[in-house]
Amino acid sequence: MSVQVRDPGPPxxxxxxxxxxxxxxxxxxxxxxxxxxxxxxLTTEDWLRVLREARALGAVQLGLSxxxxxxxxxxxxxxxxxxxxxxxxxxxxxxxxxxxTRIKALKQAGLDHIQLSFQDSTREMNDFLxxxxxxxxxxxxxxxxxxxxxxxxxxxxLHRLNIDHAEQILDMAERxxxxxxxxxxxxxxxxxxLNRERLLPSREQVRRAEDTTRKFRLKPxxxxxxxxVVPDYFETRPKPCMNGLxxxxxxxxxxGTALPCHAARTLPGLTFxxxxxxxxxxxWRDSPSFNRYRGDAWMKEPCRSxxxxxxxxxxxxxxAYLLTGDAANADPVCALxxxxxxxxxxxxxxxxxxxxxxxxxxxxxLLFRDPRTSRALS
Amino acid sequence: xxxxxxxxxxxxxxxxxxxxSARLAVGRGFRLQWEPVQNAHVLLYPEGMIKLNxxxxxxxxxxxxxxxxxxxxxxxxxxxxxxxxxxxxxAFLEFAVDKSWLEIRA
Numbered sequence: 001m002s003v004q005v006r007d008p009g010p011p012x013x014x015x016x017x018x019x020x021x022x023x024x025x026x027x028x029x030x031x032x033x034x035x036x037x038x039x040x041x042l043t044t045e046d047w048l049r050v051l052r053e054a055r056a057l058g059a060v061q062l063g064l065s066x067x068x069x070x071x072x073x074x075x076x077x078x079x080x081x082x083x084x085x086x087x088x089x090x091x092x093x094x095x096x097x098x099x100x101t102r103i104k105a106l107k108q109a110g111l112d113h114i115q116l117s118f119q120d121s122t123r124e125m126n127d128f129l130x131x132x133x134x135x136x137x138x139x140x141x142x143x144x145x146x147x148x149x150x151x152x153x154x155x156x157x158l159h160r161l162n163i164d165h166a167e168q169i170l171d172m173a174e175r176x177x178x179x180x181x182x183x184x185x186x187x188x189x190x191x192x193x194l195n196r197e198r199l200l201p202s203r204e205q206v207r208r209a210e211d212t213t214r215k216f217r218l219k220p221x222x223x224x225x226x227x228x229v230v231p232d233y234f235e236t237r238p239k240p241c242m243n244g245l246x247x248x249x250x251x252x253x254x255x256g257t258a259l260p261c262h263a264a265r266t267l268p269g270l271t272f273x274x275x276x277x278x279x280x281x282x283x284w285r286d287s288p289s290f291n292r293y294r295g296d297a298w299m300k301e302p303c304r305s306x307x308x309x310x311x312x313x314x315x316x317x318x319x320a321y322l323l324t325g326d327a328a329n330a331d332p333v334c335a336l337x338x339x340x341x342x343x344x345x346x347x348x349x350x351x352x353x354x355x356x357x358x359x360x361x362x363x364x365x366l367l368f369r370d371p372r373t374s375r376a377l378s
Numbered sequence: 379x380x381x382x383x384x385x386x387x388x389x390x391x392x393x394x395x396x397x398x399s400a401r402l403a404v405g406r407g408f409r410l411q412w413e414p415v416q417n418a419h420v421l422l423y424p425e426g427m428i429k430l431n432x433x434x435x436x437x438x439x440x441x442x443x444x445x446x447x448x449x450x451x452x453x454x455x456x457x458x459x460x461x462x463x464x465x466x467x468x469a470f471l472e473f474a475v476d477k478s479w480l481e482i483r484a
Contacts, residue, residue, distance in 0.1 A: 153424065
């Protein structure tokens with residue numbers, strides 16, 4: 001029996017990607033590879049209207065991301081309006097552009113929470129992986145975050161080139177006074193998918209990093225809460241991506257495109273609505289692209305008859321499309337998927353490669369996320 | 379995506395025991411608010427939300443940093459025209475303090 005969702009619940013989570021501009025050029029960025037041609041950003045007024053309309057539908061959590069959200073000089077005004085409306089406001093930042101003037105203004109505007117990203121534990125690797133000189137700036141941002149009474153939440157994206165540094169990364173987090181550390185393995189969308197051959201770690205690397213993390217948690221006097229997010233390529237059941245598309249999550253891209261997931265722009269055959277042309281209410285409740293993957297009428301086998309379909313919703317539509325060519329297929333991470341071999345073969349290739357993090361000089365070049373490369377790929 | 383949470387993180391807080399005179403407030407980093415769309419009080423925290431049931435919402439919305447445990451119990455008993463709530467209310471408040479949803483004010 002299939003379930004038609006006529007009245008979706010509220011879009012509890014609103015992610016506003018304020019800009020694709022970013023001082024970093026990370027090789028694992030999930031942003032679309034053609035971001036440089038999507039450069040017509042919403043105005044401040046547009047963003048404030050999105051906040052009001054989403055809040056009226058019941059949105060409560062606000063993520064401010066990008067690109068680098070600090071690249072927008074109206075970030076403080078956006079936070080202030082969101083706070084007045086009753087959003088819980090989360091800033092997701094590289095820390096570049098955060099200075100005392102700005103953090104003070106953000107605090108006054110009512111910013112609730114900051115998540116700071118690092119690319120690695122050492123200046124050399126951080127700067128290499130982001131193709132910038134930013135490590136010291138990030139360390140300063142971390143100190144400001146503490147000074148202004150925010151919990152220090154660090155996010156480090158793991159992949160083949162830095163996963164062997166898990167212990168040094170955790171040491172660095174401890175020195176910075178982190179309260180929470182998320183070691184999040186790369187998910188393969190956007191730039192990360194382009195660079196997958198170079199970024200996917202071997203099983204052995206993942207096992208060692210998990211082991212290191214487990215030991216670190218048990219160190220006497222260790223107070224950080226450490227989350228280790230396993231790369232889904234190593235799983236046999238898919239993640240319940242976005243809790244199902246169109247269920248709780250609404251992303252607004254810098255150009256105003258509304259998406260049921262920040263990677264959904266890649267899905268074919270869907271024209272995603274734009275907040276310049278439609279209300280958030282129509283977009284969320286009525287637009288065909290948001291209704292496309294609600295319920296389970298769209299599912300194919302093996303999902304359609306699977307007892308887990310109400311738990312994992314068939315996994316990730318974007319991953320299904322990117323790897324199998326059909327977004328309605330089961331996420332190939334699932335061992336029940338007839339396409340599961342696409343994932344296991346990628347892992348087998350990763351296992352066969354040399355595992356040292358220093359294998360930076362292999363043949364396939366890393367593509368850094370920068371506007372020039374993006375335009376070339378568009 | 380799987381989060382492997384520590385099975386035995388070393389900071390397992392001892393269970394709180396509250397005095398009747400303790401004053402309680404919503405914990406740092408949390409925000410409590412009424413959500414008309416959900417017809418419920420919700421507790422917001424970084425990247426998350428707990429939807430409270432009616433009793434939990436009624437109790438937590440009285441934790442303003444001024445009122446004591448005894449005040450909160452008395453207010454609830456008056457509001458709902460009943461008695462004998464002290465034990466259940468205190469148990470919930472202790473649970474909420476253990477979860478850091480509430481903190482004790484000096």
